[in-house]
Amino acid sequence: MDAKYTTHEFDVLVIGAGGAGLRAAIEASANGLKVALVCKSLLGKAHTVMAEGGIAAALGTVDSRDTWQQHFADTMIGGNLANHWQMAQIHALEAPDRVRELEKWGAVFDRTTDGKGNINVRHFGGHTYKRLAHVGDRTGLELLRTLQDRGVHQGIEVFMECTVYSLLKKENRVVGAFGYFRETGSPVLFKAKSIVLATGGIGKLYRVSSNSWECTGDGFALGYLAGAELADMEYVQFHPTGMVWPPSVRGLLITEGVRGEGGVFRNNLGKRFMFDYIPPKYKDKYASTEEEANTWFQKVIVEGRKEETVKERKPPELMSRDVVARALWTEIEQGRGFEHGGIHLDIATRRSAEDIKKKLPSMYHQFKQLADVDITKVPMEVGPTCHYMMGGIKVDPETQGSTIDGLFAAGECSAGMHGSNRLGGNSLSDLLVFGRRAGLSAAEYSKKIKTFEQIDESELDQLNHEMNRPFENPKGENAYAILSDLQQVMEKGAGMYREEKGMMNCLKELDQIKKRLEKVSTEGNRMFNPGWHTALDLRNLLIVGEAITRAALIRRESRGAHTRIDFLNYSESFSKTRVIVKKSAQEMQVSSENLSQIPKDFEAELIAKNILNEVVLNQLRGKIAAH
Amino acid sequence: MRSIRLKIFRGTSNSGEFKEYTLEVEEGMVVLDAIHRLQATQSPDLACRWNCKAGKCGSCSAEINGKPRLMCMTRLNDLPVNKTITIAPLQTFPIMKDLATDVSWNYQVNKKITPFTPKSNAEWHWEQKDIDRIQEFRKCIECFLCQDVCHVLRVHQKHSVYAGPRFFVRMAALEMHPIDSADRLPFLKTDAGLGYCNITKCCTQVCPESIAITDNAIIPLKERVVDRFYDPIFILFRKLFKKK
CATH class of the missing domain: 3.90.700.10 (Succinate dehydrogenase/fumarate reductase flavoprotein, catalytic domain)
Structure with missing residues (x-):
């Protein structure tokens, strides 16, 4: 193909440079592959810096009673059993190693005062024992800076202030990504043998949010548009x-x-x-x-x-x-x-x-x-x-592979680990454990692919034209006004408390916003233009907003972060299902599938050890009253 | 609600000028809120960086009334009322557009620093007091305000031979780590140009994390370089006992 668009070729393309993306890139690169890391902002500014309290891991440095089994149980009970149990298990098992590894890479955690000089841990909501390794109240910064310094010395190529607009596919496999650089606005093509999505959250969808401008649900939308299944989208943490x-x-x-x-x-x-x-x-x-x-x-x-x-x-x-x-x-x-x-x-x-x-x-x-x-x-x-999105791209619990070949997801944009409610501290450990696994799986996948695929130039022309539309539309509404309305619609219709009528109305209003977005207009040119960026990000936010609302409509029970005023209890049938959202030719397709359950013998073992409580399990499974 | 006047740099490295704006603001707003309101109501293509809006990511650095500060942590109430507020991009780095500057040079400098290199036989146990001082350095949010204000970079443009306060802080954190084994003193003396710093402490004054950059990082590093390379008794001692 002639170089109409600046083109790069990488074995593994990681989209998102917060903790999960950096950890994935480090792992893929450590496996000898050529890795690119694309960040929407400057490197080291990702939303991970906002994580304050700590990293949850059963290190047992302060309370010797702590075990990975207890961490697993706390995570499952905190998530009201809506978690993919296997992810919660892998997470609890591997988190201590990931924390110690971070220390080997230069992180400087606060120490215990018992004269042993171990990593100190603190209490956090829903954790039975003291369990959060921390650095004052700036643990996220410590984690991010450590990974950043590790990463840049490992030959990862970093593309800063670059936004991916679309994934590119051949049949059911991802083969690249197309986006633009913020500074110049110029388009860029990444050909890749595998892609890891690690784009973080969706906070900008709500008016009152702890998230930054970056958290516009990009990974969810990129995956969705490429045909990947999303799961658990009804669970938004406040x-x-x-x-x-x-x-x-x-x-x-x-x-x-x-x-x-x-x-x-x-x-x-x-x-x-x-x-x-x-x-x-x-x-x-x-x-x-x-x-x-x-x-x-x-x-x-x-x-x-x-x-x-x-x-x-x-x-x-x-x-x-x-x-x-x-x-x-x-x-x-x-x-x-x-x-x-x-x-x-x-x-x-x-x-x-x-x-x-x-x-x-x-x-x-x-x-x-x-x-x-x-x-x-x-x-x-x-x-x-x-604050946080528990739902996201449906992934295999061990490989983090999505339903699209060659596409992996880790961190906040993936689903399953946290169920219906995330415990504090489990996010930083999640992104280390599953960031590493996603990077490893992507590397293994890429090793099997021999060549880069040809990309159809007309497809790129079409995407580039789409990106340009806000400049070509006749002067009208700007993106900020639409964003502000979208946030209010979501707060009212699919916020902390939900009910059927409100959500039906919310869907209608989202549809109107979608029509307004088609006519959005932007001043100036493509050079570092926040108005334009917001217009493009709105596509992603709208997809996520609709997915949340549709999934929340289906789940006729209250569980964790998903509270239905019209269905206040746990439901036995819904305790066994997870809601799946997928793109179809016409509209968003919503379905349910079986939620994998903790194996009986493992559960019995934890009950026998007093780590899990049978009555509580039955309450959460809707078998006995709980609310 | 009150009305304020703002003067903001608009343009690129090739051409640009300060433009004046009038804006309605409310109690409690910070400079970054004013910029956001301008984007939403008057000037959607006004370029500026921001992320956390809580003083934790170090993205929204600018020069407000001539002083390098984070826009998200500067309250409008704390600036002189009834006077036009001037907001300019960082002067030490090339302008990309409006308030966004090209800070990529910093990332290149960082790459040259020998990373954390633990001793092979290290015991991974140490007391809190052993790390208190490096935890201070690790608070750095890379806002690059110290780089912006440092006259070696800002006035003398020594970017090619000088690393700047940010990276002295980073190297101090590595050099003072209880189990690090790498030797960064030759690099500090030559490539990083530590000697150019003449301890005017401007960097310390602008640091939003209140890191005592000059006293706790730069001066101890200078002492180490002097001991190694310039102290005649140390040099003689090393020659006699064949130590490095």
């Missing part, structure tokens, strides 16, 4: 603690680490209300009274006693995110919130100013600088914020 004031920072994340270090919620009556919201599955594991919770706090957090020696249970502020977010939402809805529509999160009365600054330095600065609030003196005001 993190309980986002900032609520000033308006410009609404949604900005406040780490769960605040609660891990002893922070508690209070409503405007001064009541510590979380004790009223403990679901049956957590009844045995969390303190039932304020007194018990405070004694635990005093012994474990303040005095630093070993948890094994403490009979009290931990405070309910440390339950999983779906449970806590719903509690906050309910308190706010029922009028017990504060002036800016949030709930108080108090660490000031719990820890000394010195401890707060040492343990939660970014939180201290964030509030001081952006809200004039000194968190060592007064409570923070917080509320739920869209």
Whole structure:
């Protein structure tokens, strides 16, 4: 083909340079292949830097009772059994090795104070034991920088500020990708023997979100448009603690680490209300009274006693995110919130100013600088914020292979690991474990492919023409107005609480937005033009928004992050299925398939060891009442 | 709601000028919010980088009223009211478009640094106090504000012979790692041009992560280079005992 479009050839093309993409690229490159890493921003700026609290791994450095089996069980119970059990198992088994490997590559984790100088771990929601390896409250940055420095010395070729617009296929196999560079706007073709999607999340779909401009669901849409199946799209995590004031920072994340270090919620009556919201599955594991919770706090957090020696249970502020977010939402809805529509999160009365600054330095600065609030003196005001997508590209649990040959996915844009609700800390471990596996599988796949495929130039012309459309459309609506409306439609129709009528309406409104998007217009030219980028990203957001709504309509039960006002309970039949979304010739095709279940003997073994509880399993399977 | 006036650089490295804008803003907004509102309402093709909007990714660096700062962490309230706010791209790097500059040189410098090289017989245990100082360096978010303000780069354009404060911080983190075994002092002395730094501490002043770049990273590295290459007693000692 004549070089009408700048063309590169790589054995493995990794799209997305957050933790999962970098880890995949490192692995593929370590296997001797020629690897390209495409990032939408500059290298090292990906949304992984926003991960604060830590990496979950059963290292057992602080609490020797911790095991991979317990981590597996916590992940499954946290995800309300909607997880692909095999992914949760692989994850729990391999996470400790991935953390130690990161240390060998130069990450500098906080240390234990017991004189042994091991990696220190902290408490986080839904984890039975202290389990999160961390670096203050900037663990994501540490992980990303470590991988970045490892990667650049390994010969990975990095294409910064480059956005992929479409995957290219021959029959059922991916053979390349087509996109553009932000700086110049010029198109670029990557021919590849295999592709790893690691594009992160979808946060920009909602008005109140902790995510950056990059999180526009690119991987989901690229995979979907190429014909890959998406799974579990109804599960969108709302993190309980986002900032609520000033308006410009609404949604900005406040780490769960605040609660891990002893922070508690209070409503405007001064009541510590979380004790009223403990679901049956957590009844045995969390303190039932304020007194018990405070004694635990005093012994474990303040005095630093070993948890094994403490009979009290931990405070309910440390339950999983779906449970806590719903509690906050309910308190706010029922009028017990504060002036800016949030709930108080108090660490000031719990820890000394010195401890707060040492343990939660970014939180201290964030509030001081952006809200004039000194968190060592007064409570923070917080509320739920869209944070994470549990659903995504359906992948094989071992290889991370999608339903398209040569296409792999890892990290947030893949599905299965987290079920209906992700536990804090499981994201960083997820992207290391499955990033590595995706890179390895892609490398093995590419080794079997002999040559690069010819790409039909007319297909590229067509795509390039599509990308140009916002400039050619007659002057009309700009992309920002459409984005803002889309966010409101999603918040109203398919947000934290859902019901059939609202979702049906949401689908109609999405359809109208789709029509408006066809006529979107952009000023200027293709050189570094954010208005144009937003117009193109909107295609992806709309696909994801529709997939979420359609999947949520099908699941007529409440499970984890998916709460249906019209179906509040766990349903026995839905506990065995996962919802699949796929492209068809006309409209989005939605179906259900069987969800793989934990093998009976493995389950029995964990019940016998008191790691899983049969009653809780039956509740989550809708066999006995739970709500 | 109040109205502010902004003067923003618009253009490329070939041609460009400051353009004036008037904008309605609300309480609590930061400079980056003002830019976003401009994009949404007046100037959709205004180029600027941003990601986390929380001071954690270091993308939105610019010069606000002449001072290198992160746009996401600069509140409009903290700037003089009733005066036009000037927003310019970083001066030390070539302009791509508007507020986006070409910072690729930094990535090239980073590649030349010998990566973390643990001792082969290392014990992977150490105390918190052994790593406190390198954890300070590892807070760096690569906003490149220190590079922007450093006169060796900004005024003297020594990009080809000088690594800049960002990479002195990175090398300090590696050199002071309890089990690193690589030797970066010859590189620091020659290719990285550590000697060009004359400790004006401008980098420390602009660091949004409050890293004591000069005192904790650059000066200790300078001392190590001096000990190795310029201290006559050390040189004699090494000659006598045939140590490196």
